[in-house]
Amino acid sequence: MAFRHLNELPLGDKVFRIELSSEDDREVVVNFTGWREGHAAEPIASGRLRLPVEDVPSLRIAFNRALRALAIVADVSEPIPDRDVLRELYPGHGAPWVPVHEEELLRRFHDNETVARIAARFGRTPDSVRTKLRELGHDPRRPEYCPPDGCLSWSRYASPTLLGAAGEPGGAAPGA
Incomplete structure (x- = not known):
């Protein structure tokens, strides 16, 4: 079955057009063009890709990862996609942080x-990295700041209420 799908996205002073077409059920052609508003004759981006229909899902994942890497290199923020795409893009999404990863995160x-590069390294969203930095007592906007009791301090791992304050019956100071 033949089809043609055209998606034109105006973004700021630029327009991007992605056209998907197929003459049969076996092959898909993807045409990509970008230009500045009012200057369609002078493309700023263009490309053509021909692939078998069964490779479309793999290509989608590859494009998502490539565009995410490009966003990290260009240090631009991206919208939070839906859960299925999050799992594809961020393999560490939802996984617990382990102490070794927390140490590497702080280093x-x-x-x-950048937070974006750290997130890419751990396969997590930039927001989850910022949240973990706050949990560790850091301000994601100020790498020079460390909490008063130090990075990865004992108080971060065990609350005095859980252990009991030193000098209370049944409570002991850490390391005692």
């Missing part, structure tokens, strides 16, 4: 690596 953060 990279203090080395002034």
